[in-house]
Amino acid sequence: MTPAHMLVQEAAPVTVGSGSNAFLEGLVATLGEYLPQWALWLGAAVTGVAIVMGLISLIAMFSVWLERKVAGHIQCRYGPMYVGWHGWLQSIADGVKLLLKEDMIPRDADRLLFMIAPALVLAAIVAAMAAYPLAPGVFFADLDLGVFFVIAMSSMTTIGVVMAGWASNSKWTVFGAMREAAQVVAYEIPLGVALLVPVMVAGTLNLREASELQSDWYGMGWFMFKNPFMLPAFVLYFIAALAETKRAPFDLPEAESELVAGFMTEYSGIRWSFFFMEEYAAMFLMSALAAVFFLGGFESPLTWAAGEFFGRELFVAGANGAKELNLQAIPYHAVAGLTLLIKTFAGIFLMMWLRWTLPRVRVDQVMTMGYKYLTPLALACALGAALWEAGKQALLG
C-alpha cells in the first residue's frame, strides 16, 4: 500500500485487539465495497479524534467539579452544592455558560494568532491523548513510541501558550508566556530523565507493554517495587509534571495574584475554556504516565484475579482463522481499565491537594529548583537505576 498506512496508524480510532487495527479491518471488510479506502481511513481518523475530544471534555468536566469540591473541603466549606446532587451538574452548567459568553478579541491583538493559539493547544493535547490505553485490549493508538509520543505532543502546547500570550498584546499575557517558555524548557529535562528510569527497567516505550510487564507478583509487580531508584524518580517526575502542567505551586504562567490570569488574561468564552480543557487533559495524561510507568498501570491484585478467572485475551482465533471477540474476557478488561482510571485520578487528586495546600513559589525559585536540583538528581537517579539493572543482570544472569 501507499505510505499513508503509517499515517493512519498514528491517528487511528479506537483500536480493539493487540497489534492490529481490528476496527479499521472490520470497517474495510464491511464498507470496503462501497467506499474507497482513503475515505474509510479519513472517516476512521475523524471518528477517533471525535472520541478523544469527547473523552477530554468528560475528563475536564469531572476534574473541574472535583477540583472545586477538593478546594472547598480543604478550606472547610462545601464547594458547589446546588446544581444536582452535591453540585455534580455544575460543570455542565458552566460549559453552557461558556458557550453563550461573548467571544472577545482585543483591538490591538494579533487576530490570526489570537484565534489559532487555543486551537493549537487543544490539537496538541488531543494528539497526545490518543496514546492513552483504555484497557489492555482497547486503545486509540497502540504506539511503540507511546510515552515519547505523549511527551513530544504535550511539549507542543507550550508553543500555543506562548502564542496566546504574545498575540493578546498585553503585558500580563506576555509575562505569562515568557514564564511558561522558561519553565517548560527547564522542567522538560528532569521530566524526561525521570521517566527514563522506568523505561530503562521496562525496555519499552509502549504503554500497554509496560503495564503488561508489571503483572507478576499477583498483580503487584509494579516498577515502583522493582528498583530502589524508582521512588526518588517518581517524586522527581511528579514535581516536574506539576511544573509541565502549570499547576500550583508552579502555576507562574497564570499566577492570578500578580498577572491577573497570565497568558489567558484576554481570553473569554469558549476559547478560554480550551485552555482549561488542555490543563485538565494534561494533568490526566501526566498522571496516567505516572500510573503506567511507576504504579503498575492496569495491574492490581483485583486485575490479576479477574484475569485468572475470566481469561485475558479479548480476541481469540475463530473457526476459520478469523479473529473473534471473546465475550468472557470483557470483565477483565473493564476491571483493568477502571484500575488505571482510578490510579490516574488518584494522581490528579494529589495534584489538587498540593495546589490548595502549598503557596506559589517565586520565578527564580522555580528556575533554581529545575536547573540546580531536579536535573542533577534525575540524572543521578537514571545512572543509579542503570547500574542497579546492570548489576542485577551480571549477578543473576
Added chain:
Amino acid sequence: MELSDKLFYGLLAAGSLGALALCTLMGGAGGAAFALFAILVLAGSLLCIWERSVVRSAFCLIGTFGGTAGLFLLLGSDFLAMSQILIYVGGILALILFGVMLSPPDLTERKLPRVLSGLVAVGAGVAFVAAKVASTVNWVQAAELAEPEHATERIGVGFLAYDQYAIAFELAAIVLTVALVAAVYVARRRKIDLQDEGAQG
C-alpha cells in the same frame, strides 16, 4: 493589507492547492499526505522569511518543523519524527520565541533590495536541492524499491545496543556537555560585575 502581501498570500495559496491536487492525482492518498507535509514545510519557510513581525516569522516555523516530522513519519521513521517535534517544536522553537520576544519589534518597510536578495536566496536553495536530487537519485532504481519498513520501531531505547553507534553517541554527548558548560560560563555574571553595577546604581 498591502498589494504585495495580497499577491504573496494568493500565490502561496494557489500554489499549495495546485501542488495538493497534482500529488493527489499522481499518488492517491499517499501522494496527498506527502503533498500536505511538503506544503507545510515549504509554505512555513516562505512565510517565515516573508512575515515582517519577527515573532510571526518564528511561529511560521511550526509548519516547517511539523511538516518535516510528518515527512519522517511517511518514511517510516517514527522515532525521528517524534524527536523532531519534541526537540524542534517543543524546545528550540520555544527558545527562539523566548529570545525573539525580548528583541525590539522590527516593522521596517519591505524594500526592493531585500525582496530581491530573499528571492535570490530562495531560488539558489531550490536550485541546489533540485541539482542534488537530480544528480544522486536513480529514478529507475527508486521505482523498483520496496516499501520502507518500520525499521526504527525499536530504536528508542535500543539505540545503544548497536555497537557501531555507541562511540559516536558518547562523543556527541561530550561535545554537547562542553558546549553547554561553556555557554553557562560565558553568560554568567561574575560577582565582581554585579558589585560594580551595584556601586554605579
